[in-house]
Amino acid sequence: MPDSFLEIWHGDILSVNIERQDYYAFLSDEEKLKATTFLRPELQKKYIKTRGALRKVLASYLNINPQSICIKTGKYGKPFIENEIFFNLTHAGNKFAIAVSNCSEVGIDLECHKNRINLQGLVGKCFSKQEKAYWQALAKEQQEIMFYRFWVRKEALVKAVGRGIALGLNQCVVDPLNQLCFIDIPSDSGEAGEWKIVEVTLNKDYVCAVVINDVEFNYRLKELK
Template sequence: MQYLAPQEGAFLDLLTDSGRRCEFVAVRAMTRITLSRYLGIPPAAIPLRRGPWGKPEVAVPGNTVGFNVSHHGGLALLAVAARTQVGIDVEGHRPRRNVERIAARYFAADENMRLGSLPPAEREAAFLRLWTRKEAVVKAAGGRLAQGLHLPVSGDAPVLVHDPAETLPGTWRLHDLEVPAGYVATLAVPSSGTAAAS
């Protein structure tokens, strides 16, 4: 396929589910076509690598383009930023494990209390808002999810987030994104930066 690098084509061959194959190709093509416009490199020729915790990045000497992609259940979002890093996360509503139990174990105490004070019908959406905010920061900072679950991210957007434990570097501005019903998404950019999301 013209929008996939050879190693991506090899991974595609391992996928047996047709829905996952289509999603993989669509997300990779969207990412590579968009990045090629910023970099002036043909889509399949863009060298990508994974950072220490799996975040994809462009492996071009002197690269100044940061990007991040997230997809869930047929919706994919891509964020691109010049001269900085960026993180994006999207999650879809679905029956979940006990969100109160997850929040009690991992979230900041005030977030856990606020979640518990909501009517049961509103808890999943509130949980997903907190979750996407935390994951967007983790992805922007190039960390791993466990480092960000404790981050205090509640409040009206845009929210400024700094890791009080200093395991994740930087101060991040969170923007809740408008997405189709049934989804929740957040974009994280450095407190002084901007990015484009599509």
């Protein structure tokens, strides 16, 4: 399928050279109203920037005005459009990333690996037996980065499926020996082998992964200024 694609758009949330109004203009009337409800200015700016960026990106595929795109929300909160375009959004720290594909449902997760404390506790709760064993055996200096690599893969899977963390992160098991595959996922979410993990490299402070159906596609990383 030569026309199949997976494109990742990324950018800074609070970039100084972008006027709030650029992205505000892309929002729907309902979103503009929601933007007035944020008490903290930085949260309002983050909402306007990420939602506006999502609309700007989607409009580039659909060839329509960003404001007029009808973004719906699934049962567990996953945004979608009724079109052959699949997408998912993530934000962490000062960055956001949007995955867009015409192949299959897609999930993306981004983490800034300076924020998290109590990795042991999260590993205990959210990693499977195999993942825990692999992680515990790593050298201490490897543990932090590997925690985030596994974490974003697992989160991207629950976002691709659309169920969110209620799916059970500890039941979405990354293969420690081939970290681009899952060896187990909850049975009502299909076969583990149907999903492919794509590692996305943004910069040294962030870890990011996409999960998508295991098909052939052209991959591109694009920066949104």
